[in-house]
Amino acid sequence: MTDASAIRGARPDTGARSYGILIVDDEPAILESLELTLGSDYRVHTAESGEAGLAILEREKIALIISDQVLPSMSGVEFLEKAIEAAPHAIRMMLTGYADIGSMSRAINEGRIYRFITKPWEPEEVRLNVRRALEAFELATENTQLTAALADANERLRAENLFLRREVERRYGFDKIIATSRAMDRVFDVMEKVSETDATVLIVGETGTGKDLVARAIHYSGRRKDARFVAQNCAALPDTLLESELFGHMRGAFTGAHADKKGLFEVADRGTIFLDEVAEMHPGMQVRLLRVLQDGEIRPLGSSETRTADVRVIAATNRDLRKDVEEGRFREDLYYRLRVVEIDLPPLRERKTDIPLLAHHFLDIANGKMGRKIQGFTNAAIDRLVAHEWSGNVRELENEIERTVALAGNESAISVDMLSEHIRGATPAMNVSPEAFAGDIALSEAVDALKRNMILSALAETGSKTRAAERLGIPRQSLQKMMKRLALNDS
Ligand SMILES: Nc1ncnc2c1ncn2[C@@H]1O[C@H](COP(=O)(O)OP(=O)(O)OP(=O)(O)O)[C@@H](O)[C@H]1O
Ligand SMILES: [Mg+2]
Numbered sequence: 001m002t003d004a005s006a007i008r009g010a011r012p013d014t015g016a017r018s019y020g021i022l023i024v025d026d027e028p029a030i031l032e033s034l035e036l037t038l039g040s041d042y043r044v045h046t047a048e049s050g051e052a053g054l055a056i057l058e059r060e061k062i063a064l065i066i067s068d069q070v071l072p073s074m075s076g077v078e079f080l081e082k083a084i085e086a087a088p089h090a091i092r093m094m095l096t097g098y099a100d101i102g103s104m105s106r107a108i109n110e111g112r113i114y115r116f117i118t119k120p121w122e123p124e125e126v127r128l129n130v131r132r133a134l135e136a137f138e139l140a141t142e143n144t145q146l147t148a149a150l151a152d153a154n155e156r157l158r159a160e161n162l163f164l165r166r167e168v169e170r171r172y173g174f175d176k177i178i179a180t181s182r183a184m185d186r187v188f189d190v191m192e193k194v195s196e197t198d199a200t201v202l203i204v205g206e207t208g209t210g211k212d213l214v215a216r217a218i219h220y221s222g223r224r225k226d227a228r229f230v231a232q233n234c235a236a237l238p239d240t241l242l243e244s245e246l247f248g249h250m251r252g253a254f255t256g257a258h259a260d261k262k263g264l265f266e267v268a269d270r271g272t273i274f275l276d277e278v279a280e281m282h283p284g285m286q287v288r289l290l291r292v293l294q295d296g297e298i299r300p301l302g303s304s305e306t307r308t309a310d311v312r313v314i315a316a317t318n319r320d321l322r323k324d325v326e327e328g329r330f331r332e333d334l335y336y337r338l339r340v341v342e343i344d345l346p347p348l349r350e351r352k353t354d355i356p357l358l359a360h361h362f363l364d365i366a367n368g369k370m371g372r373k374i375q376g377f378t379n380a381a382i383d384r385l386v387a388h389e390w391s392g393n394v395r396e397l398e399n400e401i402e403r404t405v406a407l408a409g410n411e412s413a414i415s416v417d418m419l420s421e422h423i424r425g426a427t428p429a430m431n432v433s434p435e436a437f438a439g440d441i442a443l444s445e446a447v448d449a450l451k452r453n454m455i456l457s458a459l460a461e462t463g464s465k466t467r468a469a470e471r472l473g474i475p476r477q478s479l480q481k482m483m484k485r486l487a488l489n490d491s
Contacts, residue, residue, distance in 0.1 A: 019134055020045060020060050024053040024079060025068040025095065030119075034066065037123040038130060048072075050079035057086035063137050064130060066117070069096045080113065089140060091133040093117060174217050177210065178361045181351035187214070187343060194341050195222035200293065202278075202338045203316040205345030208395030211316040212276070214343060219272040224312055227271030230264045235280035242285055244301050246273075247292070253302025265298045265309045278315040278338065279324055286331045293337045313338070348390040348397065355386045355397065362398045363414070366405035374408060378415045388423050391461045422457035452486050455479065 020043045023034050031046040038044050045060055047053040050071050056062070065083055069076040080092045094116040114133050117126060174188065194201055195218045203211045212231070219229040232245060240254055248263030264273055275281075281289065292298055293313065297306040315338045324330035348355065359377060367374055377385070390396050404418050416424055458468035469479040483489075 019043065019063040019137075021064045021066065021130070022047065022053055022056055022060070022062045022090075023066045024048075024050060024071065024076075026070075026072050027068075030068070030095070034126070037126050041127075042130075050074040050076075050082070053079060054082055054086060057083055057090075062087050062090050064091045064093065064133055066093045066095060069094055089137065089144070091137045093129070093133065095119060173220055177213055177217060178358050179351070179354050180357050181346075181353045183346040183351045184354060187345060190341065190343050191218055191221075194218060194343075197222075198312050200312070200338055200340045201314045201343060202321070202341070203314065203343045203345065204321065205316075205318060206347045206391075206393055207318050208393035209318075209345040209347060210394055211318070211345060212274075214345065215272075215274045215276075215314045215316060218314060219274075219312075222312075224271050228268050229272045229274065230268045231274040231276055232264055233276045234285075235277040239282050239285055240301070242281070243288060247288070247298045247300050248303075249301035250303045253300070257302070260300075263298060263300060265292065265311050266307065268311045269309050270311075272312045272314060275313065275315040277317060279317040279319040279321055279330060281330075283331070286334050290331065290334045290337060293334075348393040352386050355390075356382050358394060358397055359385050359401055362401035363405065366402045369402075370405055372405055372408065373412075374405060374414060375412050376414070378413050380416045381414050381419060384416055384419055384423055389461075392463060396461060396463075420460060422453070422460050425453075448486060451482060452488060455483060455486070455488060 021038055022045045023031055023038075024047045025031050025034075026048050028048070031048070035044045035046060042064075043060075045056045045062070047056055050067075050073065053065070053067065057065075065080065065087070067076045067079050067083075071079060074082075076094055080094070083090065083092065091114045094113050096116050096118055114136070115129060117129065174191065177184075177188075179185075179188070191214060201215075201218060203214055205211050215231070216229060219225060232242070234242060236242075237245060244253070244257070244261065244263065246263050246265055248261050248266060249257050251257055251260050275289075296308055296310070298309055299306045321330055321335055321339075325332045325335050348358075356377075359382065363374060363376070366372065385397070385400075392399070400420060400423060401414075403420065404414055408414065408418060411418065454472060455468065458471045459465065462468045462471055465479060466476055469476040472479065474482075
């Protein structure tokens, strides 16, 4: 529908003059008199036979057809039936010399004739009937136009939806995982193989190595991609809540359960559930999860009935799960159920060839986000990035690039001095050699400098004071005190 008025939902042009009326009668006197009655308000076309009338319908836009009942070669009913094909939306009226409604009832009943006009007629009555008929035509036309506009809009929405879905698939598909290293080639190989199966997958890797990304890529590239991908962090909730989150609960199952609630296993039906930090699951939950994996049945809290769910399970952990099994923290039977296929994501320091590629990838993203146009890195800067240990893995690299771009001025490339201090130096902390302090610097100052340096790098790498303190081997409170004394603020 190209007519803009249809899209805006406005009424079509109601200028009476624009409507075409076709009158078919074999008596010229009747044609003349009707033309006189209607000619000043409408475009009137006349024909003396059904054939001539059909020819006009081919050429002209006709809104209303008035036909005599008795015509020379084909009857008026026959003509109007044919006219339906040529002008399906035109309103049809029949002229009849005697009030022989009986003979026309078939046509009227089938809705083919809007009304009939008996001869002789009152001009005023004909005008009124024509005006009403055209109003009906107008509404019908408007209706079709709106329907077409709606269909159009629907089509656009559908296309948009499809586009968005592709976008999501692209966002989480394999091609969002940037890598070139041999180690990651092996990961891709396994991912490709498992994505078309329903096998349970255990993804193992240090924090920030891309476990989340890999889980989504497996879902969005397999046959379950049209159903949902739901993720649950198993460390985030106490036992009962986690159980209710995963398996659902019935109203009143526990204090605070005010209504029935569907669990994620049901929400993800025919899709994928991602159990993140699965090692943190308490023993009781481990048993319940094992049962679900064994017989595919879930039982909401407080319910006596079980339900089945067709869900693919992907689990992830940054712990050494085998060690947890050996030390009795994780059930061995569950461990084997989960690691039908295991994907080991190597830490970034073991795939350093990925670093330049990832750095450029994150630079593009940061440029886009912050409206910058930084072209790349100096060789020395790339060398520093490659040399760094990245204990926070890809996430730490991502944060570093984002930070650098945010703090950059109008440089065209990222150079070493724009990088964070702990990345700029050689192996962090250890670069504070005695020679670096040659000259008359007090021992306490040198020690402070060393402390400052170590604290900053521990903070940058772990991202939290608790973990930084752990890494430095001191209590958190001591770290806080030390930071205060060294004038290191929290940010
Ligand atoms: N190969 C990669 N290519 C592009 N981006 C990556 C890659 N690996 C990780 N990332 C990005 O790094 C960040 C961390 O990745 P992700 O959240 O998947 O790690 P994780 O292993 O789940 O970490 P955690 O154990 O802390 O949950 C995300 O922003 C992710 O998009
Ligand atoms: Mg994660």
